[in-house]
Amino acid sequence: MADDSRQVQRISDMRRLHFTYDKIKKGLRDGSLTRVRHGAVVDGPIQQTARARQLELIDATVPVLAGPRWALSHTSAVALLGLPMTRDGAESVWITRSSDASTQHHPLLIVRACGFGDDEVIDVNGLLVTTPERTAMDMARQFGFVTGTMIADAVLRGGSTPNKLLSIVTRAPRRPGNAIARDVAAFADRRSESPGESLMRAVLEQERCAPTDLQIDIFDEHGRFVARCDFDWLEYGVVGEYDGPQKYFRNLKPGQSISDAIVAEKAREADIRDQGLEVVRFCLEDLRNPRAAAARLRRLCRQRGLLKTPWTNPVPLAPPDDGPWQRGALQIPGTGIPEAPPTDSP
Numbered sequence: 001m002a003d004d005s006r007q008v009q010r011i012s013d014m015r016r017l018h019f020t021y022d023k024i025k026k027g028l029r030d031g032s033l034t035r036v037r038h039g040a041v042v043d044g045p046i047q048q049t050a051r052a053r054q055l056e057l058i059d060a061t062v063p064v065l066a067g068p069r070w071a072l073s074h075t076s077a078v079a080l081l082g083l084p085m086t087r088d089g090a091e092s093v094w095i096t097r098s099s100d101a102s103t104q105h106h107p108l109l110i111v112r113a114c115g116f117g118d119d120e121v122i123d124v125n126g127l128l129v130t131t132p133e134r135t136a137m138d139m140a141r142q143f144g145f146v147t148g149t150m151i152a153d154a155v156l157r158g159g160s161t162p163n164k165l166l167s168i169v170t171r172a173p174r175r176p177g178n179a180i181a182r183d184v185a186a187f188a189d190r191r192s193e194s195p196g197e198s199l200m201r202a203v204l205e206q207e208r209c210a211p212t213d214l215q216i217d218i219f220d221e222h223g224r225f226v227a228r229c230d231f232d233w234l235e236y237g238v239v240g241e242y243d244g245p246q247k248y249f250r251n252l253k254p255g256q257s258i259s260d261a262i263v264a265e266k267a268r269e270a271d272i273r274d275q276g277l278e279v280v281r282f283c284l285e286d287l288r289n290p291r292a293a294a295a296r297l298r299r300l301c302r303q304r305g306l307l308k309t310p311w312t313n314p315v316p317l318a319p320p321d322d323g324p325w326q327r328g329a330l331q332i333p334g335t336g337i338p339e340a341p342p343t344d345s346p
Contacts, residue, residue, distance in 0.1 A: 006042050006043050006044055006047075006056065007042070007043065008036055008040055008041075008042050008056055008059040008060045009040065009041055009042065009043075010039060010040055010060075010063070011024060011039050011040065011041060012039065014041075024041065027041070028041070031044075031045050032044070034046045036056050036057055036059075036060040037057060037060045037061060037108050038108075039060075039064075040060035042056055042060075049085070050079075050085050050086075050087055050090040051079045051085040053090065053091075054075065054076060054079040054085075054090050054093075055079055055080070057091075057092075057093055057108065058072065058076055058079070058080070058093055058127075061093040061108065061109060062093075062127065065095065067097070068097050068098050069097070069098060069128075070095045070096065070097045070111075070128070071095065071096050071116055071121045071128040071129055071130055072093070072094065072095055072124075072127055072128065072129045072130070073094050073095060073096040073112065073116075073129070073130040073134070073135065073138055074089055074094035074096075074110070074112070074130075074135070074138050074139060074142055075088060075089035075090055075092075075094050075139075076093050076094040076095070076129075077094070077129050077130045077134075077135040077138075078135060078139065078151065080124045080125075080127065080129050081124065081129065081132055081135060083132065083135065083136075083151055083154050083155070084150050084151065084154050084195035084198075086139070086143070086147050086150070086151075088139075088142075088143040088147055089110065089142070089143070091107075091108070092106075092107070092108050092109060092110045093108060093109050093110070094110050094112070095109070095110075095111055095112070096111075096112045096113075096114060096115070096116055096130065096138075097111055097112070097113050097115075098113070098115045112138075114172070114175060116130060116134065117171070119131075120133075120134040120168070121134075132155040132158060132160060133155060133160055133164045133165050133167075133168050134168050135151065135155075136148065136151040136152040136154075136155045136165060136168075136184070136188075137152075137165060137168040137169055137181045137184070137185070139151045140152065140177065140180050140181040140183075140184040140185075141175065141176065141177025141178065141180065141181050142177065144180060145180050145183060145184060145187075145202060145205075145206065146199060146202040146203055146206070148180065148181065148184035149184055149187060149188060149198050149199070149201070149202035149205075150195050150198040150199050150202065152165060152184050152185065152187075152188035153188050153189060153190065153192040153195075153197075153198040154195070154198070155188075156188050156189065156190035157190045157192075157193075162185055162186070162188060165184070165185035165188060166182065166185040166186075168181075168185075169181045169182050169185060187202070187205060189201075189214060191214040191215045192214065193215070193230070194242070194244060196242050196244040196284070196287075197214075197230050197231075197242045199287050200231075200242045200282050200286065200287060200293075201214070201231065203286075203287060203290035203293070203294075204231075204290070204293070204294060204297070206290065207290055207291060207293075207294035208294075209233075209294050209297055209298060211230075211231035211232055211233060211240060212232055212233050212234060212235065212310075213231075213232050213234070214230065214231060214232075215228055215229070215230065216228065216229050216232040216234070216239060217313075218239070218272060218275055218277070218313065219275075219313045219314070219316075220271075220274070220275060220314070221314045221316065221317050222316055222317060223316035226268075226271045226272060226274075226275060227268050227271065227272050229241055229272070229279075230242050233297075233301060234307075234310040234311040234312070235306060235307055235310045235311075236300075236301040236304045236305070236306060236307065237276060237277050237278060237304055237307055237311045238277065238278050238279075238280060238297075238300060238301060238304060239272065239277050239278075239279055239280075240279070240280045240281070240282060240297070241279060241280075241281050241282070242281075242282045242283070243281055243282070243283045244283075244284070275314075276311065277311060278300060278304060280296065280297055280300055
């Protein structure tokens with residue numbers, strides 16, 4: 001749940017502990033307290049991340065919820081389940097109630113009346129929360145294909161299956177947004193390694209130029225590993241990479257600086273091009289302007305032209321049978337590549 005050092009407090013409880021309204025107002029003015037919602041505050045300034053703010057809002061809202069059986073859902077479930085957080089709906093608490101309740105939309109509380117099965121909810125820290133699969137399909141229904149894909153990819157990476165996602169849709173055939181949810185269930189892929197990759201793949205799908213495949217391993221003519229690329233369009237000899245804001249920080253090796261990591265990435269890209277491939281890079285700005293990103297990709301594919309057969313890794317070159325490279329010679333560990341024999345001393 002929320003940060004233990006920042007306990008959400010009801011103002012009515014603070015008053016019973018002899019906090020005056022003047023003292024509470026002073027705390028709100030000087031930043032030592034932050035208003036979470038009407039009647040609830042938390043120590044310290046406003047949280048910087050959408051997930052942290054959502055968790056505090058849940059803590060402040062749950063004690064005042066009443067009525068029929070309900071479960072935290074949509075963006076609130078995303079925050080509690082540790083799924084990739086989205087700004088969509090992050091300023092409200094989301095709950096789902098039985099289908100005979102009424103849908104409500106308040107500034108800080110959104111109630112969806114569509115019911116849930118016992119197998120569509122789990123307990124998270126004593127709270128009833130929709131399962132990852134139900135949450136992914138709810139997010140797709142509510143916020144569309146791109147957000148739904150990001151959540152669904154993460155759910156699959158966590159061990160679920162496309163069939164489990166699809167079963168959530170088929171058991172409620174008349175629910176609004178099911179067409180998009182069904183598309184998301186079919187498109188989701190556990191091989192997307194980050195939220196940024198999932199979002200990029202989804203917007204390219206909407207622009208009708210989605211990658212042909214994901215996570216392609218590239219080897220050189222000797223069978224040595226060169227790189228793994230996020231996306232590929234091998235029918236054009238093109239591979240793609242998504243560079244998220246934390247990419248270089250995440251891949252830093254001990255003692256390596258950011259500039260070292262950038263130089264290493266440039267060398268890696270040159271090695272990829274040496275295999276006859278072209279590299280297209282995407283970043284956060286491309287998510288804001290997917291049409292321009294798709295146009296750039298299409299220009300590159302047109303320049304390359306459709307290959308007679310899609311690019312494939314080369315068959316490793318075999319050393320000659322005669323000469324100094326003998327069959328059964330020592331191999332470089334982990335590569336299957338024969339070591340060059342030692343030369344005679346002069």
